[in-house]
Amino acid sequence: MTDATMREDKAMEQSDTLTFAGREFRSRLIIGTGKYPDHRSMQRAHEASGAEIVTVAVRRVNLDRTQESLLDYIDTKKYTLLPNTAGCYTAEEAIKTAFLAREVGLSDMVKLEVIGDQRTLFPDNEELLKATQVLVKEGFVVLPYTNDDPVMARKLEDAGAAAVMPLGAPIGSGLGIRNPYNIKIILEAARVPVIVDAGVGTASDATIAMELGCDGVLMNTAIACAKDPVAMAEAMRHAIRAGRLAHLAGRIPRKLYATASSPLEGMIEL
Amino acid sequence: MELTVNGKTLEVTDGITITAVLEELKINPLRVAVQLNQEIVKRERYEETSLKAGDRIEIITFMAGGSA
Numbered sequence: 449m450t451d452a453t454m455r456e457d458k459a460m461e462q463s464d465t466l467t468f469a470g471r472e473f474r475s476r477l478i479i480g481t482g483k484y485p486d487h488r489s490m491q492r493a494h495e496a497s498g499a500e501i502v503t504v505a506v507r508r509v510n511l512d513r514t515q516e517s518l519l520d521y522i523d524t525k526k527y528t529l530l531p532n533t534a535g536c537y538t539a540e541e542a543i544k545t546a547f548l549a550r551e552v553g554l555s556d557m558v559k560l561e562v563i564g565d566q567r568t569l570f571p572d573n574e575e576l577l578k579a580t581q582v583l584v585k586e587g588f589v590v591l592p593y594t595n596d597d598p599v600m601a602r603k604l605e606d607a608g609a610a611a612v613m614p615l616g617a618p619i620g621s622g623l624g625i626r627n628p629y630n631i632k633i634i635l636e637a638a639r640v641p642v643i644v645d646a647g648v649g650t651a652s653d654a655t656i657a658m659e660l661g662c663d664g665v666l667m668n669t670a671i672a673c674a675k676d677p678v679a680m681a682e683a684m685r686h687a688i689r690a691g692r693l694a695h696l697a698g699r700i701p702r703k704l705y706a707t708a709s710s711p712l713e714g715m716i717e718l
Numbered sequence: 719m720e721l722t723v724n725g726k727t728l729e730v731t732d733g734i735t736i737t738a739v740l741e742e743l744k745i746n747p748l749r750v751a752v753q754l755n756q757e758i759v760k761r762e763r764y765e766e767t768s769l770k771a772g773d774r775i776e777i778i779t780f781m782a783g784g785s786a
Contacts, residue, residue, distance in 0.1 A: 480784025490782070505783025508724040508776065509745055518782050519749055534786045548778050551751035551758050561786060569786045593785065619785045646785055668784020 469589040469610040473500045477688045480668025487521040497681035503530045506549045532559040539579035557589040569619045584608030593645045596630040613645035620669040622649025635661045651687035658691025719771035736764035750779045
């Protein structure tokens with residue numbers, strides 16, 4: 449990279465921010481803290497990813513104290529914590545979990561999950577909407593995990609969600625963006641950021657989400673369960689940037705037939 | 719007296735406060751939320767909240783997790 453392009457790169461990273469609920473983030477990648485081989489590799493993957501927001505689960509403190517605290521490995525001055533309501537199957541459970549998470553005092557944001565089915569981990573949209581309405585009224589910054597349904601996305605936005613987070617594919621499946629057209633329709637109507645949450649398997653999946661025009665991507669398994677989580681975290685950082693740049697640059701239309709890139713005039717007599 | 723803390727029975731001195739329970743368990747109060755019999759207790763009230771036999775305490779924190 450030349451000095452000039454590095455400068456431009458830096459400038460763009462600074463001005464092109466992910467913004468919701470009045471907060472600005474330079475990175476459009478949000479990553480999890482689960483499933484890493486150990487806390488140390490998680491910490492290194494976080495650094496390599498460039499992410500500024502990390503998701504955490506809300507659980508009972510382990511009383512036998514044999515496990516180290518996750519928070520020893522996350523610099524809360526550097527990273528914004530995004531507690532999730534993973535494992536909740538009703539609006540009531542999710543609301544209670546969100547309140548407990550806020551009480552810890554490190555974040556008023558919540559990655560709202562209300563799961564409707566154990567095998568697919570698809571959201572229960574009815575309960576999700578209920579929980580969103582309540583938590584927004586209670587002053588939370590609510591980021592709901594939903595399916596790729598444009599109608600649901602609109603309802604969540606109307607309920608005051610700070611962003612909508614449609615899945616690309618089932619959580620942990622690594623199947624990529626299964627329905628880019630639905631994501632596109634969600635993007636067309638959305639007035640809040642659209643962050644793809646779940647389904648990304650590798651770097652190109654993240655790039656596709658960003659090329660579609662998504663505002664960000666949230667992932668966990670794709671990085672944490674890669675053979676080399678730190679290298680994959682770096683790959684994702686570039687993938688997100690590449691996809692974002694390509695989206696801003698504006699891709700060419702798809703055409704069925706070839707269009708020559710070399711001049712048709714001045715052909716040599718051979 | 720006995721309390722139930724995170725589902726486990728804990729033998730403590732009568733009238734113990736939440737602050738003292740956390741101290742006994744070597745838990746940093748700045749990293750947890752506490753629920754007493756289903757109600758959240760604000761951190762500033764840990765010191766003044768004395769517990770009774772049979773109270774059910776949940777001490778929660780942030781753990782590793784992504785989704786679901």
